[in-house]
Amino acid sequence: MVHTVLNHGAAGEVSLFRDVYxxxxxxxxxxxxxxEKFASLYRMGKIHGGVFLGRGQEALSVALGLALRKGDIFAxxxxxxxxxxxxxxxxxxxxxTYLGSALGPMKGRDGSVHRGRPKDGLLPMISHLGAMISxxxxxxxxxxxxxxxxxxxxxxxxxxxxxxxxxxxxxxxxAVERLPLVVVVANNHYAYSTPNERQFACASLVDKAAGYxxxxxxxDATDLAGCLPALxxxxxxxxxxxxxxxxxxRLLRLCGHGEHDDASYIDPALKASPVGRxxxxxxxxxxxxxxxxxxxxxxxxxxxxxxxxxTAVAKVQREPGPDPYTEDWCALASKHLAEGGV
Amino acid sequence: MSITYLxxxxxxxxxxxxEDPRVFIYGQDIGAFGGAFKATKGLAQRFPGRVLxxxxxxxxxxxxxxxxxxxGMRPIIEMQFADFSTAGFNQIVNQxxxxxxxxxxxxxxxxxxxxxxxxxxxxxxxxxxxxxYAHYPGLVVLTxxxxxxxxxxxxxxxxxxxxxxxxxxxxxxxxxxxxxxPTEATPIGKARIARPGRDMTVVAYSAMLHEALAVAQELAxxxxxxxxxxLRSVKPLDTDTVMASVARxxxxxxxxxxxxxxxxxxxxxxxxxxxxxxxxxxxxxRLNAKDTPVPYHPNxxxxxxxxxRSIAAAARDLLGL
Ligand SMILES: Cc1ncc(C[n+]2csc(CCOP(=O)(O)OP(=O)(O)O)c2C)c(N)n1
Ligand SMILES: [Mg+2]
Numbered sequence: 029m030v031h032t033v034l035n036h037g038a039a040g041e042v043s044l045f046r047d048v049y050x051x052x053x054x055x056x057x058x059x060x061x062x063x064e065k066f067a068s069l070y071r072m073g074k075i076h077g078g079v080f081l082g083r084g085q086e087a088l089s090v091a092l093g094l095a096l097r098k099g100d101i102f103a104x105x106x107x108x109x110x111x112x113x114x115x116x117x118x119x120x121x122x123x124x125t126y127l128g129s130a131l132g133p134m135k136g137r138d139g140s141v142h143r144g145r146p147k148d149g150l151l152p153m154i155s156h157l158g159a160m161i162s163x164x165x166x167x168x169x170x171x172x173x174x175x176x177x178x179x180x181x182x183x184x185x186x187x188x189x190x191x192x193x194x195x196x197x198x199x200x201x202x203a204v205e206r207l208p209l210v211v212v213v214a215n216n217h218y219a220y221s222t223p224n225e226r227q228f229a230c231a232s233l234v235d236k237a238a239g240y241x242x243x244x245x246x247x248d249a250t251d252l253a254g255c256l257p258a259l260x261x262x263x264x265x266x267x268x269x270x271x272x273x274x275x276x277x278r279l280l281r282l283c284g285h286g287e288h289d290d291a292s293y294i295d296p297a298l299k300a301s302p303v304g305r306x307x308x309x310x311x312x313x314x315x316x317x318x319x320x321x322x323x324x325x326x327x328x329x330x331x332x333x334x335x336x337x338x339t340a341v342a343k344v345q346r347e348p349g350p351d352p353y354t355e356d357w358c359a360l361a362s363k364h365l366a367e368g369g370v
Numbered sequence: 371m372s373i374t375y376l377x378x379x380x381x382x383x384x385x386x387x388x389e390d391p392r393v394f395i396y397g398q399d400i401g402a403f404g405g406a407f408k409a410t411k412g413l414a415q416r417f418p419g420r421v422l423x424x425x426x427x428x429x430x431x432x433x434x435x436x437x438x439x440x441x442g443m444r445p446i447i448e449m450q451f452a453d454f455s456t457a458g459f460n461q462i463v464n465q466x467x468x469x470x471x472x473x474x475x476x477x478x479x480x481x482x483x484x485x486x487x488x489x490x491x492x493x494x495x496x497x498x499x500x501x502x503y504a505h506y507p508g509l510v511v512l513t514x515x516x517x518x519x520x521x522x523x524x525x526x527x528x529x530x531x532x533x534x535x536x537x538x539x540x541x542x543x544x545x546x547x548x549x550x551x552p553t554e555a556t557p558i559g560k561a562r563i564a565r566p567g568r569d570m571t572v573v574a575y576s577a578m579l580h581e582a583l584a585v586a587q588e589l590a591x592x593x594x595x596x597x598x599x600x601l602r603s604v605k606p607l608d609t610d611t612v613m614a615s616v617a618r619x620x621x622x623x624x625x626x627x628x629x630x631x632x633x634x635x636x637x638x639x640x641x642x643x644x645x646x647x648x649x650x651x652x653x654x655x656r657l658n659a660k661d662t663p664v665p666y667h668p669n670x671x672x673x674x675x676x677x678x679r680s681i682a683a684a685a686r687d688l689l690g691l
Contacts, residue, residue, distance in 0.1 A: 101437075138472045146440045146475045154464050162430035163465065166437020166445075173394055173420070173443065194460070197430035204425055359467070359508035361476035361531035365559050365606045 045256075046320050052094055052114070052252055053311050053321075056086035057333045059110035060308055062119065065337045066126055070287045075126055080141050082107030084250075084282030085214050087307035090114045091255035092182055092212050095263035101167045101181035103151040103160035106141045107214060107281065108184050117150055119340045129347040136350030157189035161198025161211060168207045180266045182210040188219020190233055199272065203240045208266040210273045212259070214249065216281040217303070221293045237274040249277035250305040253314055280304045373551060376543040378517045379409050379482070381551060382524035383446060387417045390444060393528060394420040396431060397448030397482075406450050407484060407543060428458030435479040436465050444528055445479045452485035452537065453497045466533040467508030476531040480524070486539040486577050486627055489671045493663035496671075498576070498626070501633035503535040504605040510558065511535045511605040515579035517548035519602060522556040530558060539577040546580075561608035563615065567595035570621035570689055572681070573612055573638050575601035578625045584678040585685055594689060604634045612638060613646045620651035621688055627675050630658035657684050 063081040070079040082089055085107045093114025096102055102115050109122065124132025125143040134143050134152070144152030151167070153160055164181035171179055189195055190213055202209040213233055217224050230236065237244025243265065247258045255277070262273040280303050284291040298304055315321040321329075358366040373381070386393045395410055401423040404411030414421035424431050428449065435445040449455045455462065462481060469477040487496035504511045510532050514520040520538060527534040564579060565586050574582040579600045586596035597615050601608065616622050622642050624635040635656035642654055659675045 134472055135474075142472070144473065146469070146473055151437075151440070152469075152473055154468065156460050156464055159429075159433060159461060159465060162427075162433025162461070163437040163440075165430065166434035166439070167441045168437070169434060170438040170441030170443045173438075174441075194429050194433070197425070197427035198433065200425055201427055201430040201434065359471040360510070361470045361478075362510070362558075365510060365530075365532070367606050 046318070048094065048256060049252065050315070050320060052087075052090045052256060053315060054329055054333070055090045055093070055114045056110050056252070056308055056311060057329055058113055058119070058336060059086050059090070061333045061337045062109055062122065065341055067287050069126075069341070076128060077139055079126070079287040080106040080285070081283045081287065082109050084280055084306060085216065086110040087252040087255045087311060088212065088214055088249035088259070088277045088279060089184070091252065091259035092184065092210075092263075094256070095259040096180060096182055099149065100179050101149045101151065101164050103153060103164050103181075103183040105153060105184040105186065105214075107186075111184070112150070115150065116148070117145075119336060120344060121145070123340045123344045124347070127341070127344050128349050129344050130350045131347050156194070158185060158192035158194030158198065161185070161195060161209075162201055164209060165198060165202050165205065165207055168209060169205065178267060180208045180210060180263050182212060182263065184212050184214065186219060187213060187215040187217065187224060187227055187233065188222065189213075190236065191227055199236075199240045199242070199274070202272040203242050206271040208269070208271075210262050210266050210275065212275045212277060214277050214279060216279050217298060218281065218285075218294065220285045220289075223295075232276065234274065234276040240272070240274070242272040242274055243270060244274040244276065246276045246278065248302070249279040250303065250307045250310055252307060252311040278303050279307070282306055372547045372549060373517055374544055375517045375520050375538070375546040376407060376409060378521035378548070378551060379524060379538055380411060380413070382521045383410065384413060384416065386444075386446070386525060386528045387413065387420055390528065392442060392444040393446065394422065394438070394443060395446045395448060396422045396424050396434060398424055398426055398450045400448050405448060407540070409448065409482070409484075428454055429461050432458040432461035432466060432481065435481075436461065436469065436477060439477045439479045440469070440475060446528070447479065447481045449481060449483050451495050452483035452499050453494050455481065455483055455499065462503065462509070462533070462535070463506040467506045469508075470532065471508055477533050478531045480527050480534045480536050482536045482538060484540050484543075485537045486541055487664050487671060487675055488541050489668040490666065491664070492666035496664035498537070498628040498659075500535070500537050500604050501628050504634065504637075509533050509535055509605065510603070511537065512558070512603050513537045513576040514602060515539075515542070515574075515576050515600050517546050518552045519556055521551045522554065523558065523602065526555050526558045529555075537576060541577050556602070559603045559606045559608060561599055561601045561603070561611040563597060563611070564600040565596070565598040567597035568619060569595045570623065570685060571597045571599060571612070571615040571619045572685065573599045573601060573622065573624040574626070575604060575634065576627065578627050578676060581676060581678045581681055582625055585682045588678070588682055589685060592691075594691070596685065601634070607634075607637060607641070609641050609645070612642060613649070616642055616646055617649045620649060622650065622654040623681070623684055623688055624654070624656040625676050625681055626656070626658050628658060630661050633658065652688055655684055655688055657681060
């Protein structure tokens with residue numbers, strides 16, 4: 029797939045690129061419907077805690093998810109519904125975690141975007157920004173110590189997270205060990221309400237790559253056709269031994285920080301600029317223009333995505349929540365060392 | 371042959387590396403150099419590729435251990451000094467300590483903290499931080515006080531499926547010697563009676579154990595028998611052994627080198643007061659360091675933390691002597 033994506037201009041491989049593009053688009057669609065469903069459940073008061081959406085960031089996210097493969101490590105962030113699905117997270121894992129089903133991977137002990145299956149390479153984010161990078165490094169180090177090669181670890185972060193000490197330590201550590209790490213920075217120009225100007229003072233975040241002695245790239249992440257080869261390329265470089273890769277993606281979050289936030293602080297000029305384009309609409313247009321999908325197909329795909337989400341939510345809504353009486357209330361794996369409560 | 375507390379820690383790591391391919395050690399200056407205290411001396415040469423120098427990145431060092439642990443390894447992280455673990459605090463308490471609870475995937479790893487004061491080390495190379503780690507659910511916090519325990523508890527920690535904060539006392543590194551290493555593992559989470567006695571109980575751990583034992587010796591000459599309990603593990607805390615001792619003696623003094631607000635001594639006193647009030651013949655007492663940063667100058671340092679002298683005074687007071 030990677031080869032295909034990289035050479036999508038070459039004659040004879042266009043149809044393969046089309047297949048990847050269509051797959052990516054359909055994951056984006058599913059992620060968008062899923063996000064919208066969560067937003068509507070939130071407004072109905074049916075979700076405990078916050079809801080954090082990836083609207084406008086699906087193209088980047090899905091491109092990363094598709095560039096990775098089984099056996100790789102992925103530490104997604106709050107706006108990665110599309111990438112998670114493409115990487116292999118089930119729809120029910122996300123719905124169950126958001127709705128607090130006892131059958132979900134976190135069993136109601138954690139919720140919303142804080143979910144994962146570490147044994148499947150999907151690391152569950154903690155809230156503390158930047159903290160997942162070194163954890164991905166550790167997973168990659170373990171593979172190296174076990175003599176396993178050929179896999180990649182990826183961590184998603186936002187522009188705000190680049191200011192943390194963890195981001196710096198994580199990238200430097202990966203660089204020193206020359207780990208096959210890909211760090212994807214979704215620069216959506218705001219960290220909650222804080223604009224880039226108050227976050228960093230370098231001309232571009234990609235300038236940081238040189239400081240770590242690693243490869244860095246920048247791209248327009250509103251365009252799926254650009255994201256797919258760029259991410260596939262970065263992952264492939266890491267996989268083939270070129271060391272850590274820093275990808276800086278320009279885009280805009282087309283929603284609030286969370287659903288509680290009206291995002292009134294976002295500069296209207298940015299919204300109106302090319303960076304404010306909705307990647308899903310851009311991709312749709314691309315599909316139509318290249319003749320890869322007609323309005324009937326697009327509508328059928330939409331309907332299918334909508335149905336999948338509705339079915340998953342309807343099923344999970346009937347599932348039990350966690351039971352405080354059967355909960356063992358022990359944070360340790362070594363149950364015999366439990367302190368209990370006083 | 372005589373083996374120091376530091377030798378025991380090095381030998382336990384050597385044995386863990388030799389017997390368990392999942393073990394590796396990661397820390398600052400620990401490779402060819404052998405570590406700031408030489409706790410890994412010779413290990414990088416004996417176990418190539420498994421004793422790795424890290425950058426000065428405490429946060430990323432712990433993150434690295436968590437990721438490796440998820441992948442089935444058993445990392446040992448050496449903090450150069452316990453004091454610097456606060457730069458990796460977030461990863462310890464929020465990443466390592468929560469992983470199993472959140473995902474059901476265990477997070478076995480050890481963070482070795484060279485802790486405690488030595489004169490001249492000052493505010494940033496002397497801290498005892500067992501309290502802050504014990505406060506967080508999901509961590510096991512061990513405080514070995516003897517050469518034997520340093521060895522067997524470290525091996526026990528390697529076998530455990532949880533993140534362990536291993537507090538090794540810098541003063542004990544060179545001052546404590548044993549003739550041989552134990553062959554049996556110390557059960558994690560069990561306190562021990564370090565010296566039996568019937569008149570009062572002194573609960574101590576880490577270097578304070580030896581101050582308490584000196585006091586017991588001193589008062590024995592005057593006809594008072596102090597029972598000394600060595601906690602060994604501050605989390606879990608072996609309340610049963612403490613309570614049984616207080617049931618025998620009716621008096622409790624708890625001694626710690628850490629700061630006075632909250633903490634291990636407060637926890638012991640709170641448990642005994644709330645669960646064993648009827649066992650007490652006198653109000654339970656505790657003795658800690660003073661509530662200031664650890665001072666640099668030996669005159670101040672010696673007065674900052676509990677010593678055999680101040681413990682003896684508190685003990686006499688409690689006994690009405
Ligand atoms: C260490 C830390 N400090 C503060 C927060 C609170 N917080 C959560 S998201 C966020 C903004 C993140 O911005 P960015 O990294 O740009 O990601 P985005 O939300 O834009 O995707 C903040 C400040 C946090 N989660 N972690
Ligand atoms: Mg941002």
